[in-house]
Amino acid sequence: MNFEIALVWESLPKIVEGMGLTIELLLISLTLGTALSVVLVLMRISGIPALVWPAFLYIYVFRGTPMLVQLFIVYHGLAQFEFVRNSVLWVFLREPFWCAIIAFSLNVAAYTAEILRGGIQGVDRGLHEAGRALGLKPYQRFLHVTAPIAIRLSLPAYGNEIISLLKGTALVSLITMYDITGVARTIVARTFAPYEIFVSAAIVYLCLTWLIQRGVGLAERRFGRYVRR
Amino acid sequence: MTDPARPIILLDRVTKSFGAFQALKGVSLEIARGQKVVVCGPSGSGKSTMIRCINRLEEHNGGRIVVDGIELTASIKDIDAVRREVGMVFQQFNLFPHLTAVENLMLAPRLVRKMPRREARELAMHYLERVHIPEQADKYPSQLSGGQQQRVAIARSLCMKPQIMLFDEPTSALDPEMIKEVLDVMGELAAEGMTMIVVTHEMGFARSVADLVIFMDKGEIVEQGPPATFFANPRNERTKTFLGQILTH
Numbered sequence: 001m002n003f004e005i006a007l008v009w010e011s012l013p014k015i016v017e018g019m020g021l022t023i024e025l026l027l028i029s030l031t032l033g034t035a036l037s038v039v040l041v042l043m044r045i046s047g048i049p050a051l052v053w054p055a056f057l058y059i060y061v062f063r064g065t066p067m068l069v070q071l072f073i074v075y076h077g078l079a080q081f082e083f084v085r086n087s088v089l090w091v092f093l094r095e096p097f098w099c100a101i102i103a104f105s106l107n108v109a110a111y112t113a114e115i116l117r118g119g120i121q122g123v124d125r126g127l128h129e130a131g132r133a134l135g136l137k138p139y140q141r142f143l144h145v146t147a148p149i150a151i152r153l154s155l156p157a158y159g160n161e162i163i164s165l166l167k168g169t170a171l172v173s174l175i176t177m178y179d180i181t182g183v184a185r186t187i188v189a190r191t192f193a194p195y196e197i198f199v200s201a202a203i204v205y206l207c208l209t210w211l212i213q214r215g216v217g218l219a220e221r222r223f224g225r226y227v228r229r
Numbered sequence: 230m231t232d233p234a235r236p237i238i239l240l241d242r243v244t245k246s247f248g249a250f251q252a253l254k255g256v257s258l259e260i261a262r263g264q265k266v267v268v269c270g271p272s273g274s275g276k277s278t279m280i281r282c283i284n285r286l287e288e289h290n291g292g293r294i295v296v297d298g299i300e301l302t303a304s305i306k307d308i309d310a311v312r313r314e315v316g317m318v319f320q321q322f323n324l325f326p327h328l329t330a331v332e333n334l335m336l337a338p339r340l341v342r343k344m345p346r347r348e349a350r351e352l353a354m355h356y357l358e359r360v361h362i363p364e365q366a367d368k369y370p371s372q373l374s375g376g377q378q379q380r381v382a383i384a385r386s387l388c389m390k391p392q393i394m395l396f397d398e399p400t401s402a403l404d405p406e407m408i409k410e411v412l413d414v415m416g417e418l419a420a421e422g423m424t425m426i427v428v429t430h431e432m433g434f435a436r437s438v439a440d441l442v443i444f445m446d447k448g449e450i451v452e453q454g455p456p457a458t459f460f461a462n463p464r465n466e467r468t469k470t471f472l473g474q475i476l477t478h
Contacts, residue, residue: 129286130323130382134337134389135312144336148327226327226369 007196008203011187015200018183022208025169025179029101030162033108040113045120055113062110067168070107075099075175096175104165111161119154120146152223159216163209180204237262237297237393237424238283244291245278252278254448255292260426260441262392265419267435267456268428270445271471276428279445280395283426284315297392313341316386320398322378324370330381331357331366334388341389356384360414376407380414387418394418396427430475436460444468 043055062070078084078093085094092098123146131141173182184201188194236259245253252275260266268276281287282294285301285308294301296311324333334353338344344352357363360380362373370378379399386394396415400408412434419425419438429435435442435456442459444452444467452459452468463469 124323126319126321126323127325130317130319130325130385132286133284133312133315133317134385135309135341136337137309137340140340144340145325152327223327226329226371 004196007193008200011197011200015180015183015204018178018180022169022179025100026166029104029108032105034112036109037112041116044117059110059113062107067107068171071103071171074103096177100172108165115154115157119150122153123149155220162212166208236260239295242292243289245289252448256450263422263424265439266426266441267439268443274445275448276445277397280426284312284317314392316391317395318382318399320401322382324378324382326370329367329369334385338388352388356387360384375403376410379411393424398428
């Protein structure tokens with residue numbers, strides 16, 4: 001077989017066109033998912049059974065099933081129901097873009113909730129006691145002591161989660177969308193040169209991963225100024 | 230509110246259990262305003278538990294605790310009122326690691342007393358000077374030595390202008406060369422008339438600063454008295470054994 005380096009370079013600009021969609025999917029579902037994860041983790045640590053159990057079940061289900069299955073359920077599954085098609089939600093659910101956003105956000109929320117819970121548990125008990133002894137109210141202790149430290153502790157794992165979501169966005173190529181992988185597949189169908197084209201796609205993903213790692217690294221330094229190196 | 234004759238802290242047959250383990254078996258104690266009390270005893274004797282009950286980091290199971298006229302009950306309002314009056318210094322310092330020294334001091338005045346930032350900073354600097362480390366104001370705890378961290382922790386409590394200071398083995402986690410700087414600050418505080426309860430094995434400090442020394446063992450107060458008599462003529466066998474152990478090394 002022969003590998004044409006030139007083809008890798010030629011296909012890059014086309015594939016970069018798909019990058020816009022990949023980034024959009026990444027940023028929107030990351031934002032929505034992270035917001036939802038904060039709600040979930042607060043439920044999870046609330047100590048109130050009526051809140052703990054739904055959050056626990058949610059996290060269990062979404063972490064325990066493949067994101068592809070979740071995407072197919074939202075995209076193919078929900079459309080089966082008449083009432084879904086008749087509801088306002090159909091405006092979103094008939095668009096593969098929003099189906100992907102929904103599936104990814106729900107998935108990210110489950111993982112990030114667990115990451116944050118780990119961070120919160122990592123905060124030294126003695127700091128809670130110091131806060132109590134100073135007369136800080138529970139929400140003040142959470143906002144001013146627990147949360148900033150937990151965020152710092154969660155960042156490395158959260159960075160992994162962002163990268164794993166980036167790679168997960170490739171699944172939208174299976175529901176008719178032209179993200180990096182989707183574009184690559186159409187070019188492959190035309191050129192019959194899978195190696196070159198997919199290598200080209202891989203390069204684009206690696207560049208994005210590098211950017212994410214840089215960003216998370218900067219955030220770690222910003223939130224971790226107090227950590228002695 | 231300030232009746233000088235009334236004890237500022239009253240413990241009346243206080244009990245506390247952790248599961249099957251009874252940490253306090255009916256402890257009674259009266260502490261007058263301005264009194265300096267040193268509590269000693271072997272580990273597991275209940276001395277930390279006792280002072281942690283006074284600001285309700287632990288909830289006692291039986292008996293009564295009255296702090297500055299406020300009885301400790303399950304009511305949250307009372308706890309907040311008591312915690313405003315009672316400062317606490319921990320063995321492990323427990324400084325907020327993500328805040329600088331001065332920010333550690335400013336947090337509670339700002340959040341609890343609703344003090345404006347500038348005023349809180351002035352107050353914080355005042356107390357950092359009192360503990361002799363104003364130059365460390367903008368460092369993070371991880372950049373300070375243990376002795377400096379503990380002095381920041383003392384200053385952090387003082388910023389709330391407490392009536393009473395509780396010290397839970399404040400020098401036990403410190404390297405020997407740093408113990409003195411912390412004890413000196415505590416001695417200065419005592420000289421200013423602060424009511425203090427100090428759980429410590431620093432018997433030199435007890436001799437020079439305390440006006441009451443208490444020995445606890447197995448959840449009870451075994452013996453108490455002014456340091457002169459306590460150290461010269463301990464009556465109880467357990468006290469003698471304990472003092473023999475810690476004074477020889």
